[in-house]
Amino acid sequence: MxxxxxxxxxxxxxxxxxxxxxxxxxxxxxxxxxxxxxxxxxxxxxxxxxxxxxxxxxxxxxRPDIRHGGFTDEEDAVIISLYTQLGSKWSLIASQMEGRTDNDVKNYWNTKLKKRLLASSVPRLSRSRPPPVAVVPRPTPPPATTAALTSSPFPPAELAIPTVKTETYTCDDFLAPDPFAAAADGSTSASAASPASNWSADTAGGGGEASFFLLDFCAAGSSQDLGAAGQLQQVPGGYYHHYPLDPSLSLV
DNA sequence: AATGGATCCAACCGCAGTTGC
DNA sequence: GGCAACTGCGGTTGGATCCAT
Missing domain, CATH: 1.10.10 (Arc Repressor Mutant, subunit A)
Structure with a gap:
């Protein structure tokens, strides 16, 4: 065989x-x-x-059009944004970045960006759980000349995140297996819990102009009070909590 | 100067999808 | 429709280099 x-x-x-x-x-x-x-x-x-x-x-x-060397802050933001929406679709992400290969982007994410984001995350929830997944810049539509994507990964601007509750909520509201329990024993990759692609990084609270969102994973079945109002995106095993970027948070 | 751990990145591996016979 | 060849992709590995002690 x-x-x-x-x-x-x-x-x-x-x-x-x-x-x-x-x-x-x-x-x-x-x-x-x-x-x-x-x-x-x-x-x-x-x-x-x-x-x-x-x-x-x-x-x-x-390839002659390959760019070697360090990534710029703008490229960092693009990678973070697309990773949050697409997960580990490295070839798709790389196709949005001139002169970068999927291998480059993947290596850069695994060795630098991921660690940097985890190190800079704000401990908003006290329960033992994975750190916030990412800081998400408001997506910028890819250039119209990009041939690789016939259908844009970016949802239309009017597509809002389904709001489950807008007041204080807890994860007790939801019942589903916790994907990170499996991840803890190494049997599940981190990308398995990556956000789905069908959400929009729209502003929370109905029309603000925050340009960044922080995502917290809220495992189903936990009793953690998530506090501030925000918006919830349902994913297997729990929810992502979207809320405006804490001004004290920095990517570097 | 030696050395051991951490980090980086090029390259490999194996699987899934596509194509052609 | 079935099969094999081929391509593309994501995950992983291993060697080189860096850095702290």
């Missing part, structure tokens, strides 16, 4: 690419393109590499 391997592992080189291999791959792709067949390409290019490895090397490193 199982899939046919894409190449003979014993016959191909693995590990870091040498400058010579890079040059051979770059020269071949620039001259012929990938030919729509990455599997056959290494042989034609004189490379002892798996086609998948060639494709990855080209897409993530050798």
């Amino acid at each position: 199982g899939r046919t391997p894409c190449c003979d592992r014993a016959a191909v080189k693995r590990g870091p690419w040498s400058p010579e291999e890079d040059e051979a791959l770059r020269a071949y792709v620039q001259r012929h393109g990938s030919g729509g067949n990455w599997i056959a390409m290494p042989k034609k290019a004189g490379l002892q590499r798996c086609g998948k490895s060639c494709r990855l090397r080209w897409l993530n490193y050798l």
